[in-house]
Every structure is written in structure tokens, then in C-alpha cells.
Amino acid sequence: MPVISPLEVQSSYDVVIVGSGAGGGQMAYTLTMEGIKVLVMEAGRMFDPVRESAMFQTPDMAPLRGEKTPDKQYGFHDCSINSGWDIPGEPYTNASKEKQRQFAWWRQRMLGGRTNHWGRVSLRNGPRDFKCHSDQGIGFDWPISYDDVAPYYDKVEMLVGIFGANEGIENSPDSSPGVLLPPPKFRAGELFAKDRAAKKLGIPVVPIHRAILTKIQDADGTPPKLHPNNPKAQRILADNMRTRAKCFFATDCHRGCSIKAAYDSISVHLNPALATGNLDILPNAMAREVTVDQDGKASGVTYIDKVDGSEHHVSGRVVVLAASSQETVRLMLNSKSNLFPDGIANSSGKVGKYITESVGSSFSAQIPAFEDMPPHNEDGTVGQQVYVPWWLCHEQDKLGFPGGYKLVFSTGRKIPNINVGKSFDWLTDREGIAFGHELKEDARRYYGSLQGIGAQGFMPPNEDCYCDLDPEVKDQWGIPALRFHWKWSDYELKQVAHQQEMMAAILDAMGARFRGTPDFSKPEDEIKTAGSIIHEVGGAIMGADPASSVTNSFNQTWDVPNLILADGAPFANTADKNPTLTIMALAWRAGDHLVEELKRGNL
Amino acid sequence: MSTGSPEGSTSPPSTPAPGSPTRIDRRVALEWILAASAAMPFLGSTGTAFAQDKPGKAKLPAAKGYGPDPDMVKAYRPGDVWPLTFTGHQRQTVIVLEDIIMPADDRSPSASELKVHDFVDEWISSPYRNQASDRNLILKGLDWLDEEAQRRGGRDFVSLDAKTQLAICQELAVSAKKNSKEYPGSFFYLMRNLVSGGYYTTPVGMRDIGYLGNMPMAENVGPTPEALAHLGLSPEAA
Numbered sequence: 001m002p003v004i005s006p007l008e009v010q011s012s013y014d015v016v017i018v019g020s021g022a023g024g025g026q027m028a029y030t031l032t033m034e035g036i037k038v039l040v041m042e043a044g045r046m047f048d049p050v051r052e053s054a055m056f057q058t059p060d061m062a063p064l065r066g067e068k069t070p071d072k073q074y075g076f077h078d079c080s081i082n083s084g085w086d087i088p089g090e091p092y093t094n095a096s097k098e099k100q101r102q103f104a105w106w107r108q109r110m111l112g113g114r115t116n117h118w119g120r121v122s123l124r125n126g127p128r129d130f131k132c133h134s135d136q137g138i139g140f141d142w143p144i145s146y147d148d149v150a151p152y153y154d155k156v157e158m159l160v161g162i163f164g165a166n167e168g169i170e171n172s173p174d175s176s177p178g179v180l181l182p183p184p185k186f187r188a189g190e191l192f193a194k195d196r197a198a199k200k201l202g203i204p205v206v207p208i209h210r211a212i213l214t215k216i217q218d219a220d221g222t223p224p225k226l227h228p229n230n231p232k233a234q235r236i237l238a239d240n241m242r243t244r245a246k247c248f249f250a251t252d253c254h255r256g257c258s259i260k261a262a263y264d265s266i267s268v269h270l271n272p273a274l275a276t277g278n279l280d281i282l283p284n285a286m287a288r289e290v291t292v293d294q295d296g297k298a299s300g301v302t303y304i305d306k307v308d309g310s311e312h313h314v315s316g317r318v319v320v321l322a323a324s325s326q327e328t329v330r331l332m333l334n335s336k337s338n339l340f341p342d343g344i345a346n347s348s349g350k351v352g353k354y355i356t357e358s359v360g361s362s363f364s365a366q367i368p369a370f371e372d373m374p375p376h377n378e379d380g381t382v383g384q385q386v387y388v389p390w391w392l393c394h395e396q397d398k399l400g401f402p403g404g405y406k407l408v409f410s411t412g413r414k415i416p417n418i419n420v421g422k423s424f425d426w427l428t429d430r431e432g433i434a435f436g437h438e439l440k441e442d443a444r445r446y447y448g449s450l451q452g453i454g455a456q457g458f459m460p461p462n463e464d465c466y467c468d469l470d471p472e473v474k475d476q477w478g479i480p481a482l483r484f485h486w487k488w489s490d491y492e493l494k495q496v497a498h499q500q501e502m503m504a505a506i507l508d509a510m511g512a513r514f515r516g517t518p519d520f521s522k523p524e525d526e527i528k529t530a531g532s533i534i535h536e537v538g539g540a541i542m543g544a545d546p547a548s549s550v551t552n553s554f555n556q557t558w559d560v561p562n563l564i565l566a567d568g569a570p571f572a573n574t575a576d577k578n579p580t581l582t583i584m585a586l587a588w589r590a591g592d593h594l595v596e597e598l599k600r601g602n603l
Numbered sequence: 604m605s606t607g608s609p610e611g612s613t614s615p616p617s618t619p620a621p622g623s624p625t626r627i628d629r630r631v632a633l634e635w636i637l638a639a640s641a642a643m644p645f646l647g648s649t650g651t652a653f654a655q656d657k658p659g660k661a662k663l664p665a666a667k668g669y670g671p672d673p674d675m676v677k678a679y680r681p682g683d684v685w686p687l688t689f690t691g692h693q694r695q696t697v698i699v700l701e702d703i704i705m706p707a708d709d710r711s712p713s714a715s716e717l718k719v720h721d722f723v724d725e726w727i728s729s730p731y732r733n734q735a736s737d738r739n740l741i742l743k744g745l746d747w748l749d750e751e752a753q754r755r756g757g758r759d760f761v762s763l764d765a766k767t768q769l770a771i772c773q774e775l776a777v778s779a780k781k782n783s784k785e786y787p788g789s790f791f792y793l794m795r796n797l798v799s800g801g802y803y804t805t806p807v808g809m810r811d812i813g814y815l816g817n818m819p820m821a822e823n824v825g826p827t828p829e830a831l832a833h834l835g836l837s838p839e840a841a
Contacts, residue, residue, distance in 0.1 A: 060804050069669075069729075079675065377815040432780050433780045437706060
């Protein structure tokens with residue numbers, strides 16, 4: 001079973017999965033390894049990270065030195081193709097015109113979805129992140145606890161390959177012994193930040209966790225742990241692990257990884273799934289509607305073949321939606337029938353509700369201690385290597401906002417972009433902007449001395465952050481577009497004010513020079529636009545009560561038991577952790593449950 | 604639209620055979636580099652295309668961009684994707700200006716030696732809306748330079764003596780620092796940013812400021828003892 005066109009689609013599959021990213025990829029992997037016949041539909045084209053990733057190309061090899069354009073919205077060498085905030089022919093709308101009430105929606109239209117472009121930060125949600133109502137009196141409790149998910153975190157981490165360290169920090173869980181790969185050595189600036197933040201502020205700076213191989217995977221030892229009593233799965237996984245090299249400490253993961261050291265869904269999930277012979281992949285297929293039979297069970301998916309615009313239908317005993325949280329919501333709302341006039345599995349009226357997104361802001365300054373640093377290669381695992389996990393759990397009551405945030409660092413002698421030469425005028429007291437020999441001297445002295453810190457935090461669900469179908473706007477295939485409604489609450493703004501103060505304090509502890517006097521009084525101007533961190537989750541949350549949630553604890557919709565949601569849509573809230581690892585862990589768990597249900601004949 | 608299979612044709616590195624750690628690492632590193640070289644760019648022989656020698660118009664060029672699905676692995680040069688704008692005279696003016704902004708010294712060459720002017724031309728010829736106002740400002744500013752040169756020395760900027768050229772730039776630099784948005788200082792500010800940005804995004808420019816990465820490494824050794832000493836950190840900190 002291979003990559004196919006609509007003409008080659010089989011008459012029916014056990015499971016039809018919409019989406020090929022972290023959730024769809026993990027689900028396809030879990031099911032095909034157990035002999036389930038699966039079709040994965042992807043709205044974008046096929047993509048080959050081995051052949052198509054621009055790994056060592058310097059900016060001068062790209063048009064406009066690789067800067068962002070409307071065609072390549074994260075820059076030319078970023079591997080995102082046909083993707084972006086604004087995609088011609090695929091509109092979405094915002095109900096409000098106010099700046100702080102906008103939601104920006106990134107869509108990734110390529111095989112592997114957002115896992116191609118992902119920063120690979122892979123942190124576990126902590127016990128409190130699953131129980132925020134009982135813990136903090138806000139939002140909802142998930143119908144699962146950390147202990148339910150922990151074994152799946154271990155499994156995903158062993159499959160994907162995650163570097164990091166067990167630090168024993170409250171609500172930022174450790175992995176089981178032997179699961180994590182060794183973290184990379186700290187960069188000079190990261191060591192400096194660790195030293196100063198710890199000494200002056202008591203703030204911990206520890207290795208972050210990312211889906212990058214710092215060591216070749218154990219192709220003999222790991223497969224039997226992940227697939228006990230399944231020799232075929234063990235062999236396929238072992239073979240696939242042997243195709244992956246360890247990181248060679250150069251080039252940004254966002255460009256894609258042709259040596260497969262960085263995880264992406266294609267290299268780690270879909271390739272072994274294809275090797276089972278149980279997977280068909282249908283690219284360029286834009287899902288329009290989940291169809292239902294007369295008993296109200298999902299019967300398949302209607303889709304547009306983007307190559308010629310024709311409409312088709314594929315049948316499945318089970319339908320899994322993993323199209324990205326809000327695309328999944330859109331598909332559900334657009335799946336209207338006599339049985340489900342408000343969209344499939346929406347008897348609760350909660351489809352589209354409770355969207356949450358990392359609460360973000362950033363702060364930057366210049367660190368005089370970094371000037372004239374003796375040149376050395378600081379690429380490392382390019383991108384984040386260290387972070388500050390939320391360190392004030394025990395003081396939560398005093399802060400005035402629920403949950404916490406993590407801090408990530410942007411430091412060091414990174415590959416220059418076109419802004420390098422214009423960044424230093426404010427550091428000198430010269431009368432004019434630098435040019436001539438002075439410019440060259442400034443650049444040599446100050447390059448690498450700028451330090452950025454970014455914060456990403458917990459957001460509790462609220463009634464003002466949701467989406468519905470726009471009554472007028474449709475995409476180029478006539479499918480109604482999503483309309484977003486957004487309003488930050490005081491909690492988010494208070495958190496951002498705290499983020500700003502703490503980031504400035506760390507920079508100050510590093511002896512920073514600030515451009516202007518730091519002002520923490522306007523968090524509404526500092527909070528990043530909703531959606532811009534691309535951590536949006538929710539919209540079809542899981543819960544214990546069918547009246548107030550969309551899925552049960554196994555991502556299975558209450559109304560339609562053979563409709564499973566395997567992306568971020570069932571998240572009842574964000575955490576201060578990135579969502580992808582949890583998406584994969586829950587998809588594997590939902591997949592295991594689905595296999596059991598299929599074996600029992602319950603679906 | 605290409606249709607790459609997820610099972611790519613380039614063989615990935617294999618698991619190394621048992622041996623001493625050093626030997627394994629070297630061998631693996633070589634395999635990595637070989638594997639990565641499959642993704643290295645192919646430098647085509649496409650020459651730079653120049654527009655006809657007539658004054659550029661300050662409007663968005665009608666040319667198309669590279670689209671949402673370009674070949675990312677290929678190496679491009681200014682003029683490969685959309686036609687360039689500068690007349691011969693405008694180009695000459697930018698060459699003089701860029702070498703005032705980024706002159707050669709004992710460590711690195713001048714901007715014109717790295718053909719940064721071709722990047723400036725590509726930038727202002729871009730069909731994307733992001734560059735439209737830059738196009739207007741650069742073309743207008745180049746005309747202003749000649750008018751100012753005529754006023755001061757009775758000839759165009761290129762033919763002006765070096766001292767007066769420099770004096771004009773110094774005045775522009777001062778007004779740019781006061782207010783980078785006020786014309787004509789804004790023109791010089793933008794030109795300085797494009798020239799320095801174009802310069803430091805070349806391999807030669809990167810080396811000049813001490814960027815030593817973008818090289819496949821067998822091991823991640825972390826900061827050097829010199830870098831740690833520079834920050835007053837002990838080697839044990841690493």
C-alpha cells in the first residue's frame with residue numbers, strides 16, 4: 001500500500017485519518033503496526049525531507065537573502081511550502097477588528113504537516129496541567145490524569161528520540177530512566193544566563209527537551225519495549241531507526257532534516273507505517289465533510305481532489321480527525337446532516353469552544369559581557385537548548401493569575417540574517433548611524449551580544465475564545481470558512497506583565513543594556529497575537545460529561561463513537577508546555593484503545 | 604508540483620559497525636557529510652540579468668514572485684526569479700555608495716567585491732508588497748544624491764571627489780540617527796541596512812564577524828576555554 005491518487009482509493013478502509021502531522025502520523029503508526037488498514041488523507045502535497053530540505057544553503061543563495069515573503073512566510077529556506085497565515089483561496093475571518101482580539105491561523109499544507117516546520121520542543125504536561133479546575137479553581141479537569149498519560153510519554157519519547165534531562169522540577173515531569181537522550185552542551189551565553197539567574201534570582205536554567213537525536217537510537221533494545229509480542233512491528237521499527245543519524249550540530253531544524261536526526265512525522269511515523277503494507281497515503285485531498293450513515297455512525301469522508309477540483313468520497317469503519325485543532329473543528333462544523341444539524345458530534349454545542357493558546361511575550365537587550373567574544377561555533381542543536389521551567393508553583397496564590405510560563409533563550413553567534421548590520425546603532429554614542437570602517441568594527445564587536453528571552457504560558461479556557469463558521473465567507477472549493485472570536489482575560493494580561501518583569505530581571509542579572517527604560521505597565525501591547533505562537537489547541541475538548549464536552553477520555557466523540565479526534569482539539573487547556581508531545585502521547589493512547597475496540601467488534 | 608516519496612532515494616547513513624569510539628565518530632561524520640551533500644545546493648551558471656538602461660519607475664514591478672512552492676535546495680542569484688531594475692548609472696552610484704558604507708580593510712573585502720549591489724537591486728525589484736516602499740525610497744534617494752552632488756560640485760555623485768561624497772554621507776548618517784524615518788536620512792538608513800545586511804549574509808561576511816557554524820560536526824564540543832574565560836566562567840561550568 002503506497003502513495004495513491006483518488007482513482008486508486010480502495011472501496012473501504014478500517015480507519016480513515018484526516019491529516020498527516022504529529023497526531024495523524026502517530027495514529028497511522030500505532031494502527032498499521034497492529035495490522036489495521038489505514039488511509040491517511042493530506043491536504044498538501046507529498047514532501048520528501050531527505051531530498052527537499054535546504055540544510056546548508058546560506059541566505060545569499062535565496063532570493064531576498066531568504067527573508068520572509070507572502071509566498072514563504074517563515075523565510076525561503078524554512079521547509080514550509082504552500083503554508084502560511086494567509087493562503088490564497090483559503091480564507092478565515094475574525095469577528096472583531098480590534099488588534100488585541102485577532103486570532104492568526106497558521107496552516108501547514110504538506111505531508112507531515114507542522115512537524116516539518118516545528119521547533120521540536122517536547123515537554124510533558126505536568127499533573128496540575130490536567131487538573132486545573134481542582135488545582136486552581138478555573139477551567140476544567142481533563143478526564144485523565146498525568147498517570148494515565150505517563151506511559152505514553154515514555155513510549156513516544158523512545159520512538160521519536162528526545163534529548164533532555166530529568167531535573168525533578170514540580171509539574172515539569174521527569175521521564176523514566178533511560179528514556180531521554182543526552183542534552184547538548186550549553187552555549188557560552190546559556191551558561192552565563194544559568195550562572196547569573198541562579199546566583200542573583202534563584203531561577204533555574206536547565207536543558208530543554210527537543211525531538212533531536214543526540215545519540216543514535218537503540219535499534220535492538222527499543223523496539224521490543226515499544227511493541228512487545230509483535231515481531232513484525234519490532235523489525236520495521238528497528239529498520240527505520242537505523243535510517244536515522246544523530247545530529248551533526250548545524251542548520252536549523254525548521255529547514256527540515258535530511259539525515260532524519262530531527263523528528264518529523266514522515267521520517268518517524270509514516271515511513272514505518274508504509275513499511276507495514278497497511279497504509280495508503282492520499283495527498284492533495286482537502287476534506288470537506290465527515291459523512292454519517294442512518295444510524296449516526298461516521299461512514300467516511302468527502303474530499304476535494306485539489307489537483308483537478310473534483311469531489312470524491314472514501315469509506316471507513318472509523319474516521320480519525322487530525323487536521324490541526326481548528327481545521328478539525330471546521331470539518332466537524334461543516335459536517336451537517338439531519339442527525340447533526342449543528343455539525344457532527346456537536347450535541348453539546350461545544351464544538352468550536354474553549355480555544356486556548358500559549359500566552360506569549362518577549363524581551364531583548366544587549367549584554368556587554370558578550371561583546372568581543374572569542375569566535376567559536378555556537379550552532380549546537382541550532383535553536384533552543386535551555387529553558388526556565390515554571391519555578392513559582394508554590395507561590396501561585398500570590399501572583400494573581402493561574403498557571404505559569406516557561407522562558408526560552410535566543411542567544412549566541414547565530415547564522416546572520418539581513419538585520420545584523422543595522423542592530424547596533426543604539427549601542428554607540430556616535431552622532432550618526434555607523435558606516436564605513438566604524439560599521440565593520442561595530443559589527444565585529446557587537447555581533448552575538450544581543451540576548452532575547454521569550455515566554456510561553458498557560459491559558460485557562462474562557463467563553464470569549466472560540467470559533468464558528470463564517471456565515472458568508474467560503475474557500476475556493478465552496479467550503480465555509482472559520483470565524484474566530486478572541487478576548488484575552490485579565491489573567492493573561494497579568495501573566496504577561498509578570499513575564500516582562502522576570503525577563504527584564506534575568507537580563508539585568510546578566511548586566512544588560514536596555515534600549516529605553518523597561519515599562520511593564522502595558523501588557524496589552526506586549527502580549528503576542530493569539531495563534532502567532534502556533535500552539536492553539538481546544539475547540540472540541542475532552543471531558544467526563546457528554547453535556548459539557550465533545551470527546552471522552554480516549555479522544556472518542558461522545559455522539560459518534562467511531563469518530564476520533566487525534567490532534568490538539570480535545571485539549572481542555574494549554575499548559576506552559578508545547579502541545580506536540582502531548583498530542584502524540586494522546587494519539588498513541590487513543591490508537592491503542594481503538595485497536596482494542598476494533599478487536600472486540602465494538603465499532 | 605513535485606511528488607517526492609516519503610521514502611527518499613538518498614540513502615541515509617547506516618548504523619556504524621562496532622569499533623573504537625573515535626573511529627566510529629569519524630566514519631559517521633563522513634557519512635553524515637556525504638548524506639548532507641545530497642542536500643547541498645547546485646550553483647548554476649545563470650548570469651545576472653540587467654534591465655534596460657532607462658530610469659526605474661517607482662511602482663511595484665509586474666513580475667511574479669517565486670510562488671509558495673519553490674525549489675528550496677537550488678541556489679539563486681539576483682535576477683534569476685524576477686528582472687532587475689537599476690540602470691547602468693544607478694548601479695554605478697550604488698557601487699560607489701556601498702563601498703563608502705562597507706569599504707575593504709585588512710580583514711575583509713568591500714561590499715562591491717561581494718556584489719552586494721546586485722542584492723540591493725534584487726531587493727528593490729521584488730514583486731512583493733513588503734519591498735515596495737523600499738523601492739520607492741532607494742530610487743528617489745539615488746536621484747537626490749545626484750541633485751545634491753550637482754549642487755555641491757556641479758557633477759553627479761559618482762564623479763564627485765571622494766571627500767565631498769563622504770561629507771554628504773556623513774550628513775545623511777547624522778540625520779538618520781536623529782530620525783531614521785525622515786527623508787533623505789531615511790534613504791541612507793535603508794541603503795546602509797541593505798548593504799550591511801547583504802554583506803553579512805554572504806559566507807565572506809559571516810566569517811568577518813566570526814560566525815563559524817553551518818558546518819557538520821561529529822561532536823558538539825560546547826564553548827571554547829577562551830569563550831568561558833571571556834565571561835569569567837570556569838571550565839567546570841561547561
